[in-house]
Amino acid sequence: MKAGRRILTIGLAAALSAGAASAGLRPDGHFGKRLDKMVANHVEATDAVKLASLFRERTKLHWQTEFWGKYMHSAVPFWRYTGSERLGEKIAAGVNEIIGLQEPDGYIGNYAPEDRFGRGWDVWGAKYTLMGLMHYYDATKDERALESAKRLCDCLIAERGPNGRRGSDLRLTGMYGGLPSLSVLEPVVWLYKRTKEPRYLAFADHIVKQMTEFPDGPELLKQAGVPVAERRFSKVNPYHSWKPEHALTKAYEMMSCYQGLIEYYEVTGRSELLDAAVKTAKSIAETEINLAGGGAAGEHWFHGADQQWRHISWQQETCVIITWMRLCEKLRAATGDPYWSDQLERTFYNAYLGSLNLEADTFAAYTPMMGSRAPGHHHCRLHTNCCNANGPRGWLCVLDRAFTAEGGAATVDFYMSGLAEAKMPTTGETVRFRMYTLYPREERVTLVCASEKPMEFALRLRIPAFATGAAVQLNGKGVDAEARVGGYCELRREWRNGDMVELTLPMRVEMHRLHDHVAFTRGPVCLARDTRFGDGALDEEVRDWAVREDDLKGFRVVRAEDPAMYMAVAGFLPMGSHDEDKDQERHPSAVHFTDYASAGNLWRPANRYRVWLPALIRGRQY
Secondary structure, eight states: OHHHHHHHHHHHHHHHHHHHHSOEEEEOHHHHHHHHHHIIIIITTSOHHHHHGGGGOOSOOTTTTHHHHHHHHHHHHHHHHHOOHHHHHHHHHHHHHHHHTOOTTSOOSSSOGGGTTSSSSHHHHHHHHHHHHHHHHHHHOOHHHHHHHHHHHHHHHHHHSTTOTTOSOGGGSSSGGGHHHHTTHHHHHHHHHHHOOHHHHHHHHHHHHHHHSOTTSOOTTGGGGSOGGGOOOSSOOTTOOSOTTTGGGBHHHHHHHHHHHHHHHHHHOOHHHHHHHHHHHHHHHHHTOOTTSOOOBTTBOOOHHHHTTSOOTTBSBHHHHHHHHHHHHHHHHHHOOTHHHHHHHHHIIIIIHHTBOTTSSOBOSBOOSEEOOOOOOOOTTSSOOHHHHHTTHHHHHHHHHSEEEETTEEEEOOOOSEEEEEEOTTTOOEEEEEEEEOTTTSSEEEEEEOOSSOEEEEEEEEEOTTOTTOEEEETTEEOOSOOOTTEEEEEEEEEOTTOEEEEEOOOOEEEEEETTEEEEEETTEEEEEEGGGOSSOTTOOBOGGGOOHHHHHTOEEEOOSSTTOSOEEEEEEOBSOOOSOTTTTOOOEEEEEEETTTTTTTOOTTOOEESSEEBOOOOOOO
């Protein structure tokens, strides 16, 4: 334990120093409380040593070796965020346990020698172990962690690299057309970026070829133009005996591979790889992502955008949601396109927050569009699951991207009450803004400059795609700067402490139609009916043909009687079926909605909710 505490003492100072200099947002208010609660009840409450001890059993036992790396993927950044000594001690102890279990040849895992890096989840588990070790190295500069990551990667290269002892066909390992194994590309590139050692770039080259050049592999370049739910092998290898007709539609693993390709593009400049990632992600956004910002059923793509109105089992796995958020975050950074921030914002406020329970100590495995919510099932004979290990990572996609500095500009991508700060790369000076807002419950955002001394730079404000009519004021006066919907409003000046920007982002309630069903959104928030309102049956029909623009304009955010609800929206809609009334098209009824994240959040079978409501099919008109 002494060694662990020594590492912690040295590492914590470095971690806090690095954290203080990094860009991002420290939220307060409602979302700050939710975040603090999750860190305390989930991240700090998790036993990193127990997760690491899963590596002691050297038999083939599914995918449990991903849990430790997934946990570290968020625990280390939150340690840097909070400076919690308790959390730091747990992390250091978990790292010590992992390094202590590393075998002489560099292997870290729980598969028997004859099964290693084969058809199971071993390469996938190694991917997350590599990520966890490098997160710890980044925070502490503890060379033991980096050396351990190098030895593990060297072991994988020796077994499955270009001249691997077990063969070089990495695409034929793991499951689902090799997608899980091939996603190891991301931490392999990380390792090259940190060490600049050529063998890791050579291994990354090998992985990219496995991803793109073989007809019995996923062909991620060739398939980029194919809708993700329709991807199939060009040539099915007999080794792909597990439902090959579905193998390449596995959502989580597919996105993880494209995440790796973007990392590889950043090193090599191969723009066709970034183009393929963008094209695939656009396909996902257009054909799979639903109004709540989630997707997939049974963890596969299934034309979900068109199917979202149905009762669907195993819908919106939390790991899929978080991987989509990570991909959007990465694409926004790589392309500069705020389209990906629009996508990320919708997912965060709806599907992601909807997967976190009120106590903020666990994440659901699946979160449907209608029904009720419940804790996730247990994996691998353990009292946890992959989504619970992965869950906290989603917050970081928003916090890290919310306020950034690039070139001579500071950019706000997400609006949340709190302190935003970033170091300007051109001057090395830190710019700070206080954000005051109840967004997305309210439309107004106020930013007050809190920098210590005057600085000249451009402040870029994202104008979400829904915010038609957005307006900006600077120190109480309207500005002429263009506030383009789906783009940025740029204000360049010398900023002084106390300068104030007021941003208004109109959020109109919109009605969406799909296969004789309707649903409603307000700004980035998906709305849902909930049994707690007691204002009618959840399957009550909407006479959608009779809905007028004034009905939608009349909706208002009102006080939620249930304190567990973040938002309540009330209005009038023509509801119900034919009742012999000649004026049946009108006579609107009062109806209430809550935000999707709050819908069903008591996690009880009796607390039911519904996003897509049946539309009354109109008969003969008289």
